[in-house]
Amino acid sequence: RRFLEDRGQQREAQAVYQHVKEKLLNMGLSKKDLYQLEHGSHLEGHKYILRAPLSGTVVNQKVVLGQGIGAGEELFEIVDTSRVWVFANLPIEQARRFKEGDQGQVVPQGGAPIHTVLAYVAPVADEATRTIRVRFDVDNPKGQLKPNEFVQVRLSDQKNPVLSMPLSAITLVNRERGVFVQTQTGFEFVPVEVGPETGGLVEVIHGVRAGDAVVTEGVFDLKNAMMKSSIEGA
Structure with missing residues (x-):
């Protein structure tokens, strides 16, 4: 009887051991x-090397040495930045021109453009921003790209090319929207009709036409100088 009891306890211990091992x-x-x-030794047997499920960089530590932890508790935040997602919101009329696979560029602040392709276009519009x-x-x-930073994105519409310019070039003169174009004799204010704005x-x-020398910097100073000259001439 003692033998049977010991054998039963051994099998129970083996089952527990196998369960813990798995x-x-x-x-x-x-x-x-x-x-x-x-x-290992008694001391080493109570140490455990914590291995992350993915490679990356620890960006947030949520525990300190000696702190007790529970099952399922998040200890570290690890980010793999070798491949990142970049999101942008396009006006509906512009988004219709593009499809997944179209060529584009992502431009980090102060960095060189990174060539990439459009991977996803949402099938529905955002309810708040349309x-x-x-x-x-x-x-x-x-x-080059840092998580949570703002970047510029560029998409090339090969089928329907459009002319665009920096928003800083646009100004108002006598309540009319236009730009300053450099000519052989100086600068001329040219009224323009503009469309959607994206990424500056x-x-x-x-x-204006492609190739026109449009002033994009110092527009405010040029406008004041031309208005002052016009007043003095009058």
Whole structure:
């Protein structure tokens, strides 16, 4: 009878051991780690090397040395920035021109343009902004793009090319919207009709042509100087 009781306890202990072993393996413990836990010293047997499920950089630590933790508690935040998602919101009329796979560029602040392709175009418009959200999947091996930073995106419409210019070039003269164009004799104010604005650029529908030398910096000072000259001439 004693033999049968001991044998039953042994089988129960083996079942518990196997259950704990499988649970540790499912938690990410390697067979090597498990072996060290089983055969290490008493002190070493209570140490556990925490391994992340992915490669990346620790951007947030939520625990400190000696702190007790519970099952399912988040300890660290790890980000893999070797490939990032870049989102942009396009006016509906512009979004209709593009499709997944179209060529584009992502321009980080103070950095060089990164060539990429349009990976996703939302099938519905945002209820609040009435814009279409698009996404670029960008390779980022050198870390040029930082998570949560603002960037500019550029899309090229090969079928329906449009003329655009920096928004800073647009000004008002006598309540008329236009730009200053450099001519052989100086600068001339030219009224323009503009379309949608995206990423600091505005579409030009009518008024100037490709190749015109449009003033994009110092517009305010040029406007004041020309108005002053006009008043003095009068």
